[in-house]
Amino acid sequence: MSNLALEAINVSKRFGELRALDRVSLKLAKGGIHALLGENGAGKSTLVKCIVGFYTPDEGEVLLGERQQTIANPRDAHDLGIGMVYQHFTLIPNMTVLENLVLARPHLPAVIDWKKERRAIGERMARMPFQLPLDASVNHLAAGEKQKLEIVKQLLLDVKVLILDEPTSVLTPDEADEVLGRIRDMTRESGLSVLIITHKFREVMTYADDVTVLRRGKHAGSARVSDVDVKGLAEMMVGSEFSQTALAREAVAEQPVKLDIAGLSVEDDSGMSAIHALSLKVKAGEIVGIAGVSGNGQRELVEVLAGQRPSAGGEIRVMGEVYAGRRRDLLRHGFHCLPEEPLRNASVARMSVAENLAFRRFDQAPFSVGGFLRRGAMAVAAARAIVDFKVRPPTPDTPIGDLSGGNVQRAILARELGERQGRPMNVLVVANPCFGLDFTAVAEIHGRIMAARNAGAAVLLVSEDLDEILELSDRIHVMSAGRLVYETTPQAAEPIVIGRHMAGHGGENHVH
Amino acid sequence: MIEDPSQWLTVLIAVLGGAIRVGTPFLFVSLGECLTEKSGRINLGLEGNLIMGAMAGYGVAWITGSAWLGVLAAGATGVVLGFIHALLCQQARVNDIAVGIALMILGTGLAFFLGKPLIQPSAPHLPALHLGAWSDNPALRAALEINALFIVGVILAPAMAWFFRSSRWGLAIRTVGESDQAARAMGLNVNGVRMLATMAGGFLAGVGGAFLSLYYPGGWSEGLSSGQGLMAVALVIFARWDPMRCLYASLLFGGAGALGPSLQSVGVTWGYYLFNAAPYVLTLILMIAASSKKVRSGMPGTLAAR
């Protein structure tokens, strides 16, 4: 008897010119957790998509318990007991939890008896690691609940092999511990085998038994987790180029206010009040961090600042002038913004990287002369930005939607933080800038944000990652239920107190 | 103006009867469009299906002597046009709206061309149920003459709602319409599902066309349709992609369309053209109302995303 649940041998996959995977092999032991590590664009998602038949590999094979299997599409994978949770949710938003769970079954009866399904799933749900309300519409679930639903969806199919592509990116550290802890229990109790992609070393060290590292589409190494340390893993990921540079926070003299928000009120999509009379000043050469659990008005705040949502009251001033978030205002005031989920909020997926990079200035020289677009100039500028920000693959004419998650982020950062031809950057608004990024990219982006601050920009950093806020900010605000409820500095901050304010219990407990 | 109050009753009855008569083609086209859009494609070509269906239905009914064979033939032309639409749309970089407009023009032109010999002959009509036989009020009797296709449609609407809710195929269509990614992850053939949904939707629109030539207004002429196929698209949005609401909305549109003729029948002539424009005005009003966010709930995810 083999103790392997699944083995992939010499899997290769090309996308056009790009070799996304080059003869990669991986062995997944029965009843364990196997972590798959690698930089953004290393080919992790591509590998697991080849295993479940979402992509057809160009060469290589997949063995299941020593038998070679042809997995032509995800349904075949289901039949063989392999389930996958994709990096991007595959839930159907306009359907209920129950409908989503039933639909996931590979062989549905021609007619669905909803009463029976509800009873059966309700019973099995009680034994699942997470409980979810069956009748809630998936639209209304928070990100963490959606992730749990994705996992429960696979577990209900009695999978023997569960593949998770960055399941913890959307979770808070506590939620991640809950989810991974439960999953580890399941591997011990029921012999489930798990292959998990993550960027977080902490999770690998705490929960995984084995680890495989990919580097630029190639197998860079495999090991027992007990035999490696974080530094070793990091070196395996990036090769010899690995060097961590610390952030240099330069001292700045007292500076003028560049971003001044006064009494801002904003409504959410359904017309409910999302932000109530919020006031905030950000000075030049200062990073103000906004901490908080997502869904407390942060998204609306960033959208108003980016000009993507009207405000319902109050005033925003940039450099002392009233700011309305129009394209003209953005350019004139040197206002830059990186919203969260840039693929959805700041780019057009089917347009090329070069076109997306030119969005801010496509109608000005040198991109546009006499009313005609100069594609050549755009391509040249894009090629420079791509090198500068290490976007992979380095081809300006790839549709931006085909880039890996982390590379989309880099491309949009290149647009917002990149070359400005002498124009000053006055205000920089960033929301969850490191969502889904590998550690080198995180360090690099933090460095760029700090550099913008040192150069005199007023930076507003909205993030769900408290560590990031503590590391970068000069001042910290906690946002809860549409209000700034607590202010502190990184030096004085106590994570517990911040956590309490994030949870909306700041007022009652004033014991410090 | 109307002096006799009982004439108001006559107008009301006539509008009700008209709602059914004028509303039936709306019902079939909108159910067809609803089915297609649920799968994530918009077929603006249904106006072409409608006119093609009217012509083919009339021709086949005339040749075979059976109105029902005409209805089937009309549906079949719709299937063919739906197939062409789906086939073109699944090519890379082809836009479904543009294909729809092209097919609308193609269908209309082809029907006018092939239909030239059909203007004279008279084909058998579709049967109707005379539910008003008990009454001796002629207006009521006329209004309660319910055509057979309307009854089919009234059964079809809840059946389709059930189909979307509780059948494997219906759920597959909804999934494909909600998210390509989710559908592919489930192993569904996205293009295949969309093709079948577009063909079935085309069938229904074709049947709606047969109603125009084989029941009301009846006969074949180039002015037979007055844009019902296009207005049905607006109607589906108004109905929030729900087959039952398609039924109610069709009756509403039908009633609006019957307003002019009904008023004329009791001697109100002054606003004839104005009242005849009622369905178009209604379309505009509904489109404006539908642009609010609330109405967009229920919109298939892939349509909402673009």
Ligand SMILES: Nc1ncnc2c1ncn2[C@@H]1O[C@H](COP(=O)(O)OP(=O)(O)OP(=O)(O)O)[C@@H](O)[C@H]1O
């Ligand atoms: N459908 C596609 N078409 C073209 N290129 C693709 C496609 N999918 C992925 N790629 C490219 O293949 C490479 C590997 O992508 P993949 O999504 O596997 O990376 P990843 O390791 O999962 O990265 P991340 O951590 O950012 O999710 C990337 O350079 C990406 O741009």
Ligand SMILES: [Mg+2]
């Ligand atoms: Mg990935």
